[in-house]
Amino acid sequence: MNKAETVLTRSEDRFKLSATAPTQDRNARVRDLTPAQRRAVAFAQQQVLRAKAAKKAKEERQASLSKMWMQEDGVSASQQDEAQGQDDQREGQGVSLRQALGHVLRELRTNDHKTLREVSEKAGVSLGYLSEVERGQKEASSELLSSIAEALGLGVPQTLRLVADYLETHQG
Numbered sequence: 001m002n003k004a005e006t007v008l009t010r011s012e013d014r015f016k017l018s019a020t021a022p023t024q025d026r027n028a029r030v031r032d033l034t035p036a037q038r039r040a041v042a043f044a045q046q047q048v049l050r051a052k053a054a055k056k057a058k059e060e061r062q063a064s065l066s067k068m069w070m071q072e073d074g075v076s077a078s079q080q081d082e083a084q085g086q087d088d089q090r091e092g093q094g095v096s097l098r099q100a101l102g103h104v105l106r107e108l109r110t111n112d113h114k115t116l117r118e119v120s121e122k123a124g125v126s127l128g129y130l131s132e133v134e135r136g137q138k139e140a141s142s143e144l145l146s147s148i149a150e151a152l153g154l155g156v157p158q159t160l161r162l163v164a165d166y167l168e169t170h171q172g
Contacts, residue, residue: 094170094171095166095167095170095171096136097163097167098136098137098138098139098140099136100136100163100166100167100170101133101136101140101145101159101163102133102134102135102136102137103134103136103166104159104162104163104166105133105134105148105152105159106134108152108154108159108162109134109152112152112153114152116130116131116134119148119151119152122150122151123144123147123148123150123151124147125144125147125148130148133148142156145159
């Protein structure tokens with residue numbers, strides 16, 4: 001049997017396997033991997049499992065810390081459960097302070113017909129970072145907020161009042 005016939009036979013076998021069952025097809029694909037590819041796949045699977053375990057451990061740590069803090073403050077177990085439920089509701093709805101600040105900054109900039117580049121240069125902030133702040137993806141430090149507000153022709157107190165007004169109207 002020559003090389004071309006071998007390739008043809010292998011592809012026919014794959015077709016037969018894929019037509020029979022998905023697990024058989026998956027096993028056939030794993031058999032076709034080189035040892036280095038198998039190690040890479042195994043490593044990637046381990047990384048995914050480690051990441052999931054780390055995320056779960058972090059969530060459990062945060063939950064136990066918040067319960068501990070509530071116990072230190074004299075909060076009962078039923079009040080803790082109620083607070084946890086409120087936290088879960090807040091995650092599903094409403095606007096965070098970071099998002100509200102970003103929205104207000106973008107509104108101020110667009111109402112003044114200024115570009116991101118103009119404001120970022122005037123404030124001394126990178127264009128990408130300013131964009132992330134406006135999208136609510138990054139927290140703005142007090143110094144950064146002061147620079148951006150100044151570049152928009154406002155002070156920090158005025159900007160924060162606008163943010164507070166926005167939060168009042170957009171909280172569920």
